[in-house]
Amino acid sequence: MSDVSAIKKVCVIGAGVMGAGIAAQVANAGIPVLLLDIVRDPADRDAVAKGAVARMLKTDPAPFMSAAAAKLVETGNIEDHLGRIAECDWVVEAIIERIDLKQDLYAKIEAVRRPGTAISSNTSTIPLDHLIAGRSEEFARDFLITHFFNPPRYMRLIEIVTGPKSDPALVARVEAFVDRAMGKTIVRAKDTPGFIANRIGTFWIQSGLNAAFDLGVTVEEADAIAGKPMGVPKTGIFALVDLVGVDLMPNLQKSLTSTLAPDDPYQAIAKASPLIEKMIADGYTGRKGKGGFYRLNRDGGGKRKEAIDLATGAYREAITVQPPRADLATLVATNAYAWAVLGPTLAYAASLVPSAADDLVAIDEAMKLGYNWKWGPFELIDKIGAARLAALMTEKGVPVPPLIALAGDRSFYRVEGTKQQYLGLDGAYHDVAVPEGVIRFEDLKRGQQPLLKNGSAALWDIGDGVVALEFTGKMNALDGEVMKIIGKAIPLVQASYKALIVYNDGTNFSAGANLGLALFALNIAAWGEVEKLVAGGQQAYKALKYAPFPVVSAPFGMAIGGGCEILLNSDAIQAHAETYTGLVEVGVGLIPGWGGCGEMIERWMENPALPKGPMPAPSKVFEIVSTATVSKSAAQARDYGFLRPSDGITMNRDRLLADTKAKALSLVDGYQPPKPPEFRLPGESGRVGMKMAAESFHKRGLATDYDLVVSDALAGVLTGGPADLVDVVTEKDMLKLEREAFMLRVRDPRTLARIETMLETGKPLRN
Incomplete structure (x- = not known):
């Protein structure tokens, strides 16, 4: 190395x-x-x-x-x-x-x-x-x-x-x-024009543009067909061109046609578009310009989404088109636009092994990472079936690339034992190479059954005495089932293992508590169940904190609300550099309920940059939590106190599991659980000071009426409730204050309205 x-x-x-x-x-x-x-x-x-x-x-x-x-x-x-x-x-x-x-x-x-x-x-x-x-x-x-x-x-x-x-x-x-x-x-990549991702990506985009013009498909229909069903981001093709710049397309086309061989298939589809030329001349270069294939019309003070008519060049009101529900094989066989985009693109990708890349794995990796495709070209072929695709190509007059013919009835990928393998040019299967020092969770799971599993979480033995807790619900949301697994994990790990890590392979670490489940309970006034969930979460998280073995969490992407609180209750954090974490409960009219308030105060009390005394740490936490601040990186999470100076940051997402496991093992020898903290908090005078700060935001139009109510509840917890400066506030006291404030806010109809709006729109309600 x-x-x-x-x-x-x-x-x-x-x-x-x-x-x-x-x-x-x-x-x-x-x-x-x-x-x-x-x-x-x-x-x-x-x-x-x-x-x-x-x-x-x-x-x-x-x-x-x-x-x-x-x-x-x-x-x-x-x-x-x-x-x-x-x-x-x-x-x-x-x-x-x-x-x-x-x-x-x-x-x-x-x-x-x-x-x-x-x-x-x-x-x-x-x-x-x-x-x-x-x-x-x-x-x-x-x-x-x-x-x-x-x-x-x-x-x-x-x-x-x-x-x-x-x-x-x-x-x-x-x-x-x-x-x-x-x-x-x-x-x-090989030393060929456009290398891998841009060469295939440009071919794919050009195919999509051409087919929409030729078949009379609207831009909305095109993006619906060539988007989600094909594992492409929701931009599809036309919205993607708007994003990267309409004016980029002629430049890419010119560059590739001047360097690719005359018989390269791209040469046959690379053609000028009078509409695109006019759009560029008129300043419609996409999002960076006045608009592109889509635009926002703000005439009359409104904001209407419009789409261009490919036949006339005139803008009209955009329509919503639902993606087709057919499986991919059926879609490409029955939908002319789907075939026109994907059929030639998959053929082109298959023709580039070995001229542009040594193997098909490189092709798939390049498209997944460079164009955010969910599946690479050869993974898409496996979904259709190589033999079925070859038959469609023959039927539609597209030459069948040798690699697709070689596959025949076989798939390009298979699993042999615990190894994922790919089909090579020699007709044999080969192990997919894993970079030195990288551990792939899917490979570890492939060879075993989970130690424990329910609908929301699972426990896995990942070797060397380390167990991984995996969230498995939608958006890795947290609920009572997760807490049950945590409760069972403690004695299991204590009896037979050395350490526990909290890790998963999702898009985001966790979006926090399951709001949908909470909303159901609120709508039927099941207050006892809600309080049970809050208390159960506190109990589970503190069991992790005081477990007789190290617990290390590995956040990435969004780690908010309860997803942030599990980090705060871990012995250590090994975060991917792109970690966006924060306690965002105030956005839905709540306060952190799973120990986040006390954990944040403890972190800021440890911060040498902050003056000592009962007020500075709670004030800093109030500033961060009352504004639902979310870090825009792991480095910024450290600045906000969500990560301690001793916590690690991994730049490469592929290496996060290995780094987290190593971190956990490094803590095993001589491990002692932390001692419960005790706080001296400012009490009512501190709460009044925080209330005044919130009111100043309100006067400037930066906080709503209900924001004042929620922030006052938060201030009451952070300042110790009825406690006075001379009183010692224990961790148990803080948890009780959290539960009481949470249950008070959760009964308010304004909180219910915020939760409903968040679930329906994904945006906070400013009530």
């Missing part, structure tokens, strides 16, 4: 959206980065790079994970500071896609760089051998392509392309860094 620490400083040349985003992600990894661009303003020669950083600080979603990361970016310009490349271990070129400009820059880089410094291009279209034409053997040895996807912080894919002269050791250093430090999943 190559040493990640071999890269201590990076230079990014080109401060456009991609280059600046790459620089930000390097900084997110905690590594200093030099960002250079051309001189445009003689009065401020570094203005281009400075402006890029300033824009990123205002961009949402944010390229930087924390304010500290932004400070690691140093700005400069190519004319004055190119010599500083000698300070860097890796130089990333991310300038405009013009080969003459890139080659001119490489000549300048070669004159000032240190031998052995990695040089890479972020090109998305230009072959490597074209880029290094005319450069020395030494430069060619140190050169590779590192194709990031936009936005670089959030898109997990990086396509890496090497040449025959590339130094394997240098490539390994770069790969280790982008994997472990920058959090990217590496797909090795």
